[in-house]
Amino acid sequence: MLQxxxxxxxxxxxxxxxxFIEYVANKQHPMCLLYHKTLxxxxxxxxxxRKHLSTDHPKDKPIEYFQEIYKxxxxxxxxxxxxxxxxxxxxxxxxxxxxxNTGEAVxxxxxxxxxxxxxxxxxxxxLLTLPLSDSTVKRQIDAVNVENKLISTLKNCSFSMQLxxxxxxxxxxxxxxxVRYLDENNIIRxxxxxxxxxxxxxxxxxxFSTVRTYLMRPIxxxx
Numbered sequence: 642m643l644q645x646x647x648x649x650x651x652x653x654x655x656x657x658x659x660x661f662i663e664y665v666a667n668k669q670h671p672m673c674l675l676y677h678k679t680l681x682x683x684x685x686x687x688x689x690x691r692k693h694l695s696t697d698h699p700k701d702k703p704i705e706y707f708q709e710i711y712k713x714x715x716x717x718x719x720x721x722x723x724x725x726x727x728x729x730x731x732x733x734x735x736x737x738x739x740x741x742n743t744g745e746a747v748x749x750x751x752x753x754x755x756x757x758x759x760x761x762x763x764x765x766x767x768l769l770t771l772p773l774s775d776s777t778v779k780r781q782i783d784a785v786n787v788e789n790k791l792i793s794t795l796k797n798c799s800f801s802m803q804l805x806x807x808x809x810x811x812x813x814x815x816x817x818x819x820v821r822y823l824d825e826n827n828i829i830r831x832x833x834x835x836x837x838x839x840x841x842x843x844x845x846x847x848x849f850s851t852v853r854t855y856l857m858r859p860i861x862x863x864x
Contacts, residue, residue, distance in 0.1 A: 652669075656690055661674065662711060671684060674707055730748060741776070741778045741779045742778075745773050745775065794822065802852075803819045805818075806839070815836055815839070819831060
């Protein structure tokens with residue numbers, strides 16, 4: 642990790658014109674909006690970013706083009722964070738042995754009370770729509786267990802992957818991945834591995850980036 646010092650280069654909002662935003666995990670690194678590629682701090686120079694723009698990005702794109710992509714990324718990140726929070730809260734409920742309605746009856750009201758009383762802030766919209774009903778919590782616990790079991794299986798066997806694109810509401814593109822593998826009884830199994838929204842477009846590079854990001858999770862991609 643780059644240590645903070647007087648030589649570290651800072652991000653400028655002007656870099657959005659060249660398709661770069663601050664990398665969330667380390668704001669001293671620029672991240673390419675199109676390919677989700679993170680560059681080093683040394684690359685945080687207008688000349689270096691312009692070179693990347695001229696060689697890798699679509700030509701003659703106005704800043705509005707990158708602003709729209711950034712907005713979609715922010716919206717998806719917010720939604721994904723909400724789903725991740727729901728999954729993690731559901732797991733905590735499962736580990737505690739409490740009933741499935743604990744999230745809706747206790748946790749959500751507690752968070753709302755803390756935000757309004759201690760932080761003196763309005764309740765965020767994402768919290769108002771956070772799905773934590775008893776049926777949702779049960780379904781999410783089951784889904785997490787199924788995914789974890791499938792990932793554990795794929796770590797120990799060879800598998801093939803088939804990708805399918807589909808258009809859903811609001812003309813959003815959905816990328817679905819199915820895997821085929823031999824189980825411990827040498828029976829061919831086919832399962833859905835993931836279904837993820839494509840933020841930018843449905844071109845090969847965007848699909849490759851999405852699959853690569855998912856496989857960076859603890860799955861043995863050599864299989």
